[in-house]
Amino acid sequence: MTTTQPETLNLTPEVRAALIEKLTALADDEIILAHRDSEWTGHAPILEEDIALANIAQDELGHATLFLELRRELDGSDADQLAYFRDASEYRCARLVELPRGDWALTMLRQFLFDAYEALWLDAARGSTYAPLAEVAAKAVREEKFHLQHSALWVERLALGTDESRRRTEQALNGLWPHVGQLFVPLAGEASLAAAGLVPDLDQVRVRWENFVTSHLRGKCGLELPVIPEGTPPGRDVHTEHLSVLLSEMQAVARAHPNAEVW
């Protein structure tokens, strides 16, 4: 979508490779979460939520397209090929977004945790020294605001609702919390990108994220935050068993008809 910027030509091979890896990870989170959200189409508890999750999935895919367009400028890759013809081992999404959609509480809580992370990462990335990424971040953050408002309200409603909705929200929080740390594990080469100001420093994003999420979950919703397990979470090349199942469904049509026309 963006026009090629002259600075893409001045990157060293190491920086270029690290940037490609980061853009892929950013896009993959969005693609996989969008798929999980789209699984509610026709199944959401009320029609408005069916529509809302379809909207959110569409936005996340729009963001994935923006990131993959930036990758295309660096290596000439094709977004559709990357989405539909890579195996699980080549995906770089976080495990948080791979987990099955579960119940409504898990879906909304996962969306809230991810929306807050994405919004704060994008907010910081608006200051990227890599102009094409700064542009994309400035664009996408304006849309992410609406996701965050939506998921935050649902988490509050469920946590402060009935005994059953609170029980399910607590259960979802306990199940999801061990996976949030992986969002803040840098990729190979990411530290040098952050040092050069191309991407935000994940530690700084994490501080803002924890403040934001804690004030909502604990302060507003009265939820007890579980303890994050000790030790460094695995990198983004280590997936749950759920990803390959998801991909086999998501990619089935494209792989069965690799030369099909889009429209």
Added chain:
Amino acid sequence: MTAPHVTPEQVWAALATVPDPEIPVVSVTDMGMVRDVSVDGGHVTVTFTPTFSGCPALHVIRESIGEAVRALGVPEVEVRSTLTPPWTTDWIQEDARERLRQYGIAPPAPAGDSPLITLEADPTRCPRCGSLNVRMTASFGPTLCKRLFVCDSCKEPFEGFKSV
């Protein structure tokens, strides 16, 4: 025979007739989506900025822009897109806001200084009776750019444009 020449003003006028495919009462220029027009002999370049990045109508908009300019007899049309500066609802023209309101869609509140990350929704006025006594019934609507409301004064449901 030389290629027919057009002026930038003629191109802008042609683009003013290209409707937004999802909200046909406003055009792509009303929405502030056309950022630049340049004419170089028989070659016209139109730069536009997408509204929502996941908007499924983007390719329709892109094709409609190309068709509208070609209809002027221009042999070569290039439609470029740019993300800088990002599109904002503040660029929607005043008279287009009024047309949105008459069509039943509450125009967006000013986006200018509002914080990018906030859990508060924008104030919205009922497009029928003007009341601020409204309730949001769905934070996402039939298109990415809209939300659903009900007015507690005149009891009518309506759509509201998100402030971006």
